[in-house]
Amino acid sequence: MKTFLLAVAACTLAAFTSYGQTVSADSAATPEFKPQARQFATELNVNPFNGTISLNNSINQLKFRYFTTHNFAVRLGFNGSRISASSENSNPYGTNSYRFSEERSSTTIGVNLGMEKHFAGTKRLSPYVGADIIVENKSASHDITSGQTETNVTGAWRITSYSSGYPPQTIMNFTERGYTRYGLNLVSGFDFYMAKSFFFGYEVNFGFSQTNFHDIEVKQSDMNYNNPDTKNTSFSFGPNLANGFRIGYVF
Secondary structure (H helix, E strand, C coil): CHHHHHHHHHHHHHHHHHHHHHHHHHHHHCCCCCCCCCEEEEEEEEECCCCEEECCCCCCCEEEEEEEECCEEEEEEEEEEEEEEEEEEEECCCCCCEEEEEEEEEEEEEEEEEEEEECCCCCCEEEEEEEEEEEEEEEEEEEEEECCEEEEEECCEEEEEECCCCCCCEEEEEECCCEEEEEEEEEEEEEEEEECCEEEEEEEEEEEEEEEECCCEEEECCECCCCCCCCCEEEEEEEEECCCEEEEEEC
């Protein structure tokens, strides 16, 4: 709570300081702090509760806005990541020779596309409403070589464990599931311009998302493998708070 209050106080002080420095210019020439047509904006996300700075929001998106007019903007959010790992362990000598290797990878790509309608507000405050369409896909694969046996897993990574009984039983679990996600968000927020083309703000949204997890397919070179029945989906609906304050600029 102390960190949060300090962050709010800092933002408030910056806003009033900026206002005090430009009050005479405001009354004389009424400078325009807000973006105009054919300008872009981007932003970072600051979370005062844990002291972190990240990309735009909780899913680490890069977010851009293009203002077609002074009060209408097109939104584009993009996130992409790839995880890959490989390992190998072998001993080709002696009667107990062995070879084990594995490669794991997953790729996630997501896009948010939407629009914003801004309202008059004040010289520095720009409230808005809008909507986003959400599309995201994650793929995963896991290739394992153990001796002469090759195993190929698509749709997830395989984790092998053994039971504590005797004889121990092999237990197969899966993680890093692939999926396809889509949804729609209605958004509401504000931009407060502390200086020309420099703002902080906040945003909330209300919407739904549907996640369809990919089928897991296992192929093994020395046997016919019965693929697990892993079809499932998840659905979410309701309000969602963005992860911290937005700080951005117009260019």
